[in-house]
Amino acid sequence: xxxIDGICRLCRxxxxxxxxxDNKTRVDLTVAARTGHQLFIIGTLRPRGGPQPQSVPSExxxxxxxxxPTGWTELLLFEMPRELRGISSKTSPLDPQLFAxxxxxxxxxxxxxxxxxxTFGSVRRxxxxxxxxxxxxxxxxxxxxxxxxxxxxxxxxxxxxxxxLDIFLDDRPDSLEAxxxxxxxxxAPGIRAELDTxxxxxxxxxxxxxxxxxxxxxxxxxxxxPFLTEYAGRYTTLRQITRDDITSWLTDRxxxxxxxxxxxxLFSTLKAERLIFANxxxxx
Numbered sequence: 001x002x003x004i005d006g007i008c009r010l011c012r013x014x015x016x017x018x019x020x021x022d023n024k025t026r027v028d029l030t031v032a033a034r035t036g037h038q039l040f041i042i043g044t045l046r047p048r049g050g051p052q053p054q055s056v057p058s059e060x061x062x063x064x065x066x067x068x069p070t071g072w073t074e075l076l077l078f079e080m081p082r083e084l085r086g087i088s089s090k091t092s093p094l095d096p097q098l099f100a101x102x103x104x105x106x107x108x109x110x111x112x113x114x115x116x117x118x119t120f121g122s123v124r125r126x127x128x129x130x131x132x133x134x135x136x137x138x139x140x141x142x143x144x145x146x147x148x149x150x151x152x153x154x155x156x157x158x159x160x161x162x163x164x165l166d167i168f169l170d171d172r173p174d175s176l177e178a179x180x181x182x183x184x185x186x187x188a189p190g191i192r193a194e195l196d197t198x199x200x201x202x203x204x205x206x207x208x209x210x211x212x213x214x215x216x217x218x219x220x221x222x223x224x225x226p227f228l229t230e231y232a233g234r235y236t237t238l239r240q241i242t243r244d245d246i247t248s249w250l251t252d253r254x255x256x257x258x259x260x261x262x263x264x265x266l267f268s269t270l271k272a273e274r275l276i277f278a279n280x281x282x283x284x
Contacts, residue, residue: 082133084147093131098167102127106161119157126153127161139169146172176203176214183225190237191228194276198269223255223262238270243280 007029018035019027093099103124110120126148134140140162148155162168180199184192202220205211227249235241246263253259264281271279 082141082144082147084129084133084144085150087129087132089125089128089132089151091129091132093128094134095131095136098134098136099128099131102131102161109160113160115157119154122153123157123161126151126155126158129153130158139167142168142170142172176217179218180221183221184228187228187232188236191232191235194238194270195228195266197273197275198266201269201273202265220262220265223259224266227259227263238267239276241267241280243282246280 011029012027014035015027015029015031018031106120106123106127109115110123115123126145129148129151130140130145142159142162145158145162146155148158163170176199180196184195187195199217199221201209202212202217203214227246230249231241231245250256250260250263260281267276267279267281270276
């Protein structure tokens with residue numbers, strides 16, 4: 001800090017403050033060394049009664065599009081399921097800003113999807129019910145949204161509004177995982193682990209593979225399920241499957257082309273992931 005006559009600006013300010021507004025002619029510039037300093041931010045001290053800076057009117061801004069606020073999320077101390085049966089759509093939302101943003105988003109989706117006015121009105125009513133029981137920053141679960149079916153609100157349309165938003169928590173059970181648990185639980189741990197790797201790659205893709213739809217994954221699994229059932233008692237890993245095993249199994253299959261395609265997808269993926277040493281579908 002620059003000094004004038006050996007006294008810095010901070011010391012001058014401290015001495016002036018201690019002397020008071022009525023004693024500016026006799027200021028003890030050494031007082032700061034005895035009493036300490038009161039720090040201040042430059043430009044924030046204004047003389048009392050002095051001219052105040054004139055505010056410059058700002059130019060009117062163009063209205064911004066409605067965005068769903070995602071600034072912060074309220075963490076829960078413990079889980080408490082929401083009960084929507086007794087909640088009226090006339091109840092005031094706890095977060096009006098969220099309700100307005102979601103309503104605007106619903107209007108955009110309704111126009112894009114071609115929803116009739118009655119459907120859009122029902123979706124907006126469901127959003128208002130949800131906003132009546134969720135505080136600002138609180139995440140809204142899919143299991144809570146599905147309760148709206150009891151209020152004649154199309155919950156699947158409301159889910160479309162919330163999907164891909166930070167405030168949305170999809171806690172629905174994984175239907176594909178449930179299918180695998182039901183139909184593949186008889187497999188040896190090694191074979192099941194190899195199948196899980198394949199299913200994960202099909203679902204989520206890789207940098208060189210695009211993800212597949214759930215229906216496609218189920219179709220592949222249904223095609224190879226008879227093959228796995230026949231050989232599950234003989235082998236503990238898919239590395240033990242031979243080309244002769246596949247050739248003999250495909251001989252009597254009524255939909256050989258589809259089954260061969262599913263097996264080819266399975267073993268080519270496992271070979272690429274280095275989970276098997278040789279591809280038994282090579283040449284089939």
